[in-house]
Amino acid sequence: MKGRKALFIDRDGTLILEKEYLHRPEMVEFISGAILALKKAVEAGFVIVMVTNQSGVGRGYYALEDVEKVHAYLAKEMAMHNVSFIKIYVAPEAPDAPSRGRKPSPQFLFDARDEFNIDLERSYMIGDKLIDLQCGWNAGVRRSLLVRTGYGKEVEQQEKQKLRDAVVVNDLCEAVEWLLRDNTSENRV
Ligand SMILES: [Mg+2]
Numbered sequence: 001m002k003g004r005k006a007l008f009i010d011r012d013g014t015l016i017l018e019k020e021y022l023h024r025p026e027m028v029e030f031i032s033g034a035i036l037a038l039k040k041a042v043e044a045g046f047v048i049v050m051v052t053n054q055s056g057v058g059r060g061y062y063a064l065e066d067v068e069k070v071h072a073y074l075a076k077e078m079a080m081h082n083v084s085f086i087k088i089y090v091a092p093e094a095p096d097a098p099s100r101g102r103k104p105s106p107q108f109l110f111d112a113r114d115e116f117n118i119d120l121e122r123s124y125m126i127g128d129k130l131i132d133l134q135c136g137w138n139a140g141v142r143r144s145l146l147v148r149t150g151y152g153k154e155v156e157q158q159e160k161q162k163l164r165d166a167v168v169v170n171d172l173c174e175a176v177e178w179l180l181r182d183n184t185s186e187n188r189v
Pocket residue numbers: 010011012013014127128129150
């Protein structure tokens with residue numbers, strides 16, 4: 001039996017506006033159109049998995065409970081549009097601390113594959129940093145997409161050679177439009 005298709009998305013700068021060390025629900029602002037874009041992906045048969053590095057926890061700036069409150073808020077807002085994550089994976093460690101899943105590690109994508117029967121080769125990763133794209137590549141997803149929101153614009157200018165295998169789009173809405181077209185052409189083969 002074929003596995004499920006997943007959309008792996010980064011949080012800060014991809015789903016919601018990048019704000020340094022965001023840790024309270026009042027700070028959350030969704031990227032315009034992001035929730036409806038995810039809804040389209042769900043309607044096309046994708047499950048949504050969020051994978052986020054939250055080094056602010058490891059650095060002692062805020063607690064894991066703060067991250068969970070933010071995620072409860074995201075879930076509530078999305079539920080109003082009948083969209084939900086199948087799971088949220090958080091890497092709370094500081095960048096220099098050992099971590100099982102901190103991006104660019106593909107570990108959480110492998111965990112999701114095993115837990116939810118996800119076919120990584122038919123799945124996509126979307127983020128605003130090179131580590132997001134690398135996480136997808138390391139896991140063997142079909143494509144990694146860079147959004148120009150958050151840090152994406154800077155990454156596009158500074159990391160040109162490393163983006164040869166990436167799809168670069170303006171935002172999450174465009175990313176979903178792109179991958180739904182790609183997904184349709186894959187089904188025709
Ligand atoms: Mg980000």
